[in-house]
Amino acid sequence: MSNSTREAWRLFKASKNQEGYFSNEDLCAQTELAIEFFKEHFPGTAVALFTSDNALSHWKCAPDGLLALKLLKIPKLWKGHDGQTKMHNRVLPNGKSQSFYYPNDHPMMAGYFKGMSKILEECGFIEEAQLPASCENLKCSDLKAACCCHRVLFNQPDFVGLKLALVELIEAHSHLVIFYPKFHCELNFTE
Known part of the structure; x- marks a missing residue:
């Protein structure tokens, strides 16, 4: 086992008076990190399925x-x-x-x-x-x-x-991505 202290999550204080807001660039960087972790823990041909809500910051093009x-x-x-x-x-x-x-x-x-x-x-x-x-x-x-x-x-x-920047990034690594329906509390865990 690795003694690595890297983690796939990031604490973020959102607001204009704190650290700003989580942008599409932040989301893509976070997803890139998650893809790296996935490759480390599931080497070979395993395919990840990423899910995302419909926040406007997720719908940005490259x-x-x-x-x-x-x-x-x-x-x-x-x-x-x-x-x-x-x-x-x-x-x-x-x-x-x-x-x-x-x-x-x-x-x-x-x-x-x-x-x-x-x-x-x-x-x-x-x-x-x-x-x-x-x-x-x-x-x-x-x-x-x-x-x-x-x-x-x-x-x-x-x-x-x-394609959206997030979709391009995920598909470039041969993984899958789906978006939750907008504002549907039974299907969207973030609502």
Whole structure:
């Protein structure tokens, strides 16, 4: 037996006057630690099932996730929705990779975000690239329509299939995760 004093839990004093609030980054770090412990105690091919409630902090996408809502219609020197991380390349329906940014060797726009118009044109959505960036107040009348650039991108398979940061982390280690139903006290142990 190991004499390790490591533990998988963390005491946390939550409030704005204490240690803040348990963020998605904290949750992912805690889950990473739990995965390490699981591997130590169940080496081999054992699979863990992680469960989570529906707290808003659990429903965050990875910093490099494809978030159409934050995209601009025109090119701009832009690093990403968190101010640091660029979105990862998307996979087009034909299997090819598409970057949202001009390459670093581009003569005039190195590192710039391409803009939704250019992204849509590269995908073959020439007419849709001319649509407004978004509907008024981001409220599209038909969620399946091609009414604005944001909606066209929202409906693309890789945007629809976007996984949460917690899910990506757990599945990357070949484990499973389920979320409890919202606010159902008989099925959700945290309620």
